[in-house]
Every structure is written in structure tokens, then in C-alpha cells.
Amino acid sequence: MSDDTNVIDQETQDAIAIDRAKGDFRFPENHKFDAGYGLNEDTIKYISNVKKEKDWILEFRLKALDVFESKAMPTNWATEDLNNIDFDAIRYYLSDGERPKRSWDDVPDDIKETFERLGIPEQERAFLAGVEAQFDSEAAYSNVKEDLEKQGVIFVNSTEGLREHEEIFRPYFGKVIPTGDNKFSALNSAVFSGGSFIYIPKGLKLKQPLQAYFRINSENFGQFERTLIIADEGSEVMYMEGCTAPQFETSTLHSAVVELVALKGAKIQYVTVQNWSSNVFNLVTKRGMAHEDAEIRWIDCNIGSRLTMKYPGVVMKGEGARGEVISIALANNGQHQDTGAKMIHAADNTTSNVVSKSISVGEGVSTYRGQVHIPKHLKGCKNNTECDALLINSNSRTDTYPAITVRGNQHVTQHEASVSQVSEEMLFYMQQRGISEGAAMSLAVNGFVNDLVREFPMEYSVELKRLIDLEMEGSVG
């Protein structure tokens, strides 16, 4: 890591420093429960015991540990940087043992200040239907507007979800993303804690989004939240997540599993703005199951982290289901954004769309990996994939690795990718009109992602533009 940062010029460093300033602070650790360093059966029993979990969950966790240990690192296709994760140097569970607070006033002062500095309660008052704020392993605060609760909306953390609403969540838990899906989904299944379990009842269309905010406060801590959203028939929900961590000396691991289930005619939009500090390994498995006429959209923006590996997927299980991934990635010095999409068509007349735009700045590396799968005996499936990459500096790097399987002749797929850079002419044109070179570059980059940024909720798109401006500062020359 330090090798990479050495080569950043001062200007860029300053730009990044400004950007991180908002999230780069921490409070002293005050944990009642700490599972210690390293991972073994005792760690898992400890976590399960603290959470007072039922036996089947402990069994689920222990089985997952076996799977995790039996699976090799996927370095046959992914970056060797994964080998730098020291699983023994990570702390897998940290909490103060308190239940999530329903009232903001009850939240401990340092945690409250953390989230206030990040602007969370303010946003809730402004426009959110519900908020959950996770601090290390557990939610510190969780609230959903009263009238929604009365209508049957469930918005709790994973522990509570499996304890209080087992009949709703258990049938889908681990079904969209099985434990053995990959090494990191197995790791999450073994040590998961926190995250959001959400149920939206039949026909209910949430006008305001639900939000979760994930925060890592402790060094060498691994955050493994688990999210499961079930949208019952005909319902609609938008869920947004944000995340930050202070800049520690050592690397930190974040490995989430997010499962979405959209039942007949339901619609789920899942928005992520990922701005982890640049020493976080962000290895996330996200997948949705769309039943008949349902729609799942992943709107994903990756700006932070050291290495992100994330390929949101949609399994289109029912006829007429739709899946979409809108992805923006910005890789700066020392960062690798390895993102993409998986579209699995499993019923007739299903449609999927992937639009990915990546920007590589300085020595940043961005990678697109995609999978489109249309099996035999289906008809009328359509996929469209577009990936565009923008390279800012001569040492920037971008890779694209899609994989498309089509069986049968009643489908249409198309994949297109392009790589380009901001042209001299464009910069010259703007400079002539009195815009500085840096500002011109920012404008050009914002123009490149503009059509995707508009897909984000307004507050997020403003924030995103600002983040891109900051990241671009000092990148010219």
C-alpha cells in the first residue's frame, strides 16, 4: 500500500485528503464484546452466543466456516492483491452489547457524533423512511417511520430479523446467495453481523427510500454485514447504503452479502455509494432474485477502497422479469475497482441491461467483469451491455472481461465496450473559454458519467458529482 501512495503527487494527495476529511476520524474503542483476532470455531461460537442465536444459525455459521476454509482464493482470475489479506490479523466481532436505539437521543455520544458528522440523522429528518446506522459489528441506531411500521414494514438488523421474524426471513436466507457461492460469501455466512433485514408487505409502494449507513471505527476490524430485502407482490422499495471508515495504518476488510427477493410484480432499487478509505478490502457479494414481472435495479457507485470486488447480479426467475445494473467506478492511485454485473436469465421474455462506466486516474486500475447467461429452452430473452472506460493519465489502466453465454436462437444479446480519454481538443476548447485545465477535466469527467449519475437519487447525485470533482483535482499534468 505505502508503495503505491508514494508516487502520488502532492496535489492529488491534497485532493484526496480533503475528500476523506469528512470520514477520517475515529473515537476510542469501547467494546464490551470482542471476539479477538483470527478466525476459528470458537470465534463463531462466541459471536453466536453473544447474539443468543438459535441452534440452526450456529450450525449454518459453522458449516460456512468449513466452506470458507476449503475454498481457495480466486486468484486464478482475480488480482494477487487478495493474498495480502491476513485473515489472522482481523477482528471479526466488536460491539458494545447494546441493542440498537430507536431514538437518536439514546445513542451513545461518540457514536452519535460519528453519524452526525456524516450527516445521517439530518438526512433522515429530511427525506428518509427509515435509517439504520451500523457501527463496527452492530447497529447503533435503527428507526423506521411509525406509520410504515404499522403497515407492516419490517426494517431490522440481521440478528433481530432471524430471531423475531424467522418465518419471514428464514425461507429466503442464504437462498439467493448460497454459502458456497464464493470464498467471501462463505466467510460472511460464518461471521455475519448487522446489516438490514427488510420486508415490504404486498402492494405497499414506499415513496421514500430506506437507508443504511455502515461505519468501521476500529482498526483491523472486519465488517460482515448481511442484508436481506424481501419485497412482497406488487410492492416497491428503494434502499440506499453508504459507507466510510477512517484511514488506518493497516488494512481492513469489509465483506458483505446482500440478497434481494422481488416477488411477483415487485420492484427493488438498491443504491450504493461506496467511499471506504483507501485501505479497505471491499469484497461484496450482491444478488437479487426477480420473480414474475418483478424488477431489480442495482445502482452502484464505487469511489473508495483499496480493492473492491463486486459484481451485483440478478437472477430473472419469473417470466417478464427485468434486471439492471448501473455502475460507476472511479479508481485513483493505489485503488483497484474490480466491478461488474451478472445477469442470469432463467425464464422466458426476461430482459437485462448493464451500463458500466469507469474512470481510471493516475495509477488507478478499473476492471469490468460481466457474465450474461441465457440457458437452453428459453425464448425472448434480451441483454444489453455497455461498458465505457475513461483513462485520465498515461499510467492509468482499465480492463474489461465480459462472458456471454447464449443457448438457442430466440434471444438477442449485445455487448459493447469502448476505451477513450479526454481529448486535447475538448480541454483546449474549455480552456479557451477561461476554464482552468483542472476544472475542464472535472467537467469532462462529469460529462462522461452524467447520464448515469442522473439515475441516482438527487441528494446522491449531487454528492457524487462533488466527490468526482474532488477526486479529479490535481490529476491533470
Add this chain to the structure above:
Amino acid sequence: MTITEIPSISAEQPATLAGAPQWFADVQSAAWQTFLDTPTPSRRDETWRFGDLKQLDFDGYAPAAFADSNDIDIQISGLDNTSAQFIFANDDLVHAEADLPNGVICLPLADALQQHPELVQKHFQQGSTKLGSAKFAALHTAHLSNGLFVYVPKNIEVELPIEVYHIVSGDQTASFPHTLVVTEDNAKVSVIDYFKSSGEEAGLVIAMNELHAGTGSQLSYSAIQDLNLASKIIQINHTTSERDANAKAFTLNVGAAWARNESLSKLSGSGANSDMLSINIPAGEQRYDQRTFQDHEAPHTNSDLLYKNTLFGKAKTVFSGLIAVADGAHYTDAYQTCRNLLMDDTTEANSMPGLQINADQVKCSHGSTAAAISDEEIFYLQARGIRPRQARQLIARGFSVEVAERLGNEALENLVIEYVDTKFETLS
């Protein structure tokens, strides 16, 4: 004639080529060791993703005894006018004729190794095999007994193509054809390899071709693969283009039960241009697996890849392409297009068009499509009195012809279209 039992190709180290220089014997021995040391491809190898690993069991395949080659029934269907024609039956030269400009060397590899050992050594296997078949490339080299060496000196242009036929005959016969083509500064040549079977028995071909296009030269290479439906082939291509060179590598696949093509084009000099073209028409149970690599090492280089697959019956194709633009290879233009035309509901097309860009001021794009002929297109032709069945054939033919037209040689273009038409006839 005594019949001696020849061991299976992977069972024991074959004898090195008789009469070849010592360096070549060393290369062959080292290759055998590499073959033994290199693990067999597995599911975890990205270069074999979607690939058919069970095809790699070559147990029981053995090289043919040379004495039999004169009995092989040879049918060729190539160009009317050529500057040279060589026919190998089970790697044994059975026919050679050539009318070439002075200075051009065009010899069976076994002879070239004796007459021009330094020249062959300078160019033999200078490239690496990184598209998945390193083990089989080594096996090829260890067993290598013949092939063709073409050397065109500075400023000499060979107008008519050189044809090389590789005929495989006999049950479980393995053949290891090798074609090495070198063009010096501003030279020009076109070479066509044909891979054919005699009879209906299962053969195995592990072929390699190496193309070195020197400064400002024009090198065109075509492989026409028309093996019987019981045979398998691995074909490994390595092209290097120096400054301002123009290289063209084309593959037509209509035959074989399973064909694996690995094509790597390295652009090592500024101004170099590489065209990579392929027409594939698998039908029935045929499986084609193609891996390509456009390796831009120098700035101001162009590459353009166009692969078109027309799939019938239960055919399955895999296309995996990668464009790599090295550090500092600025002002690169690289394009990659793979198009799949799905003619039946039981076909399967896999595409993995990849990009790895480490430079800026590049124009790179890749596109991959998979679709059937649209009803509108059929309707358009129907409205003009053409029956739907015929309309489909016309459209499918036109789909392949577009690639043939880029070959830049009318006679070759017509020949390729002939092969395409012959294949279509067997399907209707």
C-alpha cells in the same frame, strides 16, 4: 513391410528429428520435459473457461508410420493458380512443386533444418504460448517431424499464394504440422494451410504456425480446416509484426468434431497493422473454441479482429478475445468484434471479449453479439418472392462473406466462399 507398434503421443518421449542440427534436438528434448512439467488444463484455468476439457484426453493417438503415406487417398480443392504447392500426408511429404522468385526459400521444415539451420533457429518458436495450450505446444514440438519453412528476402514479392496441404489418415493418427513464415523488409507472401482428412477415422492434429512480418512487409496467412467429423484439432498461431508491417491471419473452420484455435498477434513495431479474421460454421455436435490475443507492445499500432460464427444444430462455440495495450503503447487503435448467428434453438455461443489497457491516447473497442436472423429480414426477402428457407440461407451466407471479402485476394475469397457454400449444402 513390418508393422511396429508406435506408442501413444503422450506415453513416452519420441525420438528427436533425424538429421536435424543439435540445437533442434535440444529444443525437442526440452519441449518433452515442458510437456511433462506443465499441468493439464483444469476448470480453474481462465483460458479454458467454457472449454471442453474432456477433449484433451489424447490417450491412444499415435503418429503414423511413414511407410504408409503413399497409400493415402488425397483429394485437394484449392486455388487454380499458386506459386508453390506442398502436400503432407501424416506429416510425410508426398508432393512438392514450386515456382518462386530467386532467393525465396520454401522448403519442408526437415530439409530447411539441414540446409538453413541458422535461419530457422533465428525464427523458430520465438513467441510464447500463453492462451492455454502451452502443454500441447510443447507436445507438438517434441513430436515435430515436418512442416513448411518459407523465407522471403528483402523487397521480394511472391505474387501467388503458397499452398500447403496437411492430410491426416488412419484411426487415432496424430499429426503435428508446423508452418514457419518469415518476410524480410518490404517482402510479400501469402500462405494457405489446409487441414484435411482422408477417410472417416478419428485423427488428431496439433498444428502450429509462426508468422514473422518484417519491417514494411505484407504477410498473409490462411488456415482452412475441413477435417472429418470424427477428428480433433488444436491450432496455435503466433504472429509478430515489425514496424509498418501488415499481417493478416485468417482461419476457416467447417470440419472437425472439436477445434481449438489460439491466435496471438504481437505488434512490436510502430505503424504495424494486424488483421485477425475467422469464419466458423459449426453444425450438429461440433465444438469450436477460440482464444485470441491482440498484444500491442509499440505505439501507433493497429489491430482489427473480426470473428463470425454461424451455428447450426447443437453446435457450441467459445470465443475469448483479449486486447492488451502495454505501458507506453500510446496511439493504439484496436478493435475486436465477435458475432454469433444462431440458426437453431439448440445452439450455444459463449463470448468473452476482453480489454486490458495500460496506455492512453488509445482507441479500443470490442463488441460481441449473439442473435438469430430477425423476422424482418426474412420478411423483406419473402416480400421479394424468396422462400423463407432460402432467405435464411442467403442471409447466413452473406454473414460469412463479409469476412471473406476482407481477405484482399479475390481468388482466395472465392475459394473460402466455396467452402462455406459446401458446408451449407450439407446442412440443407
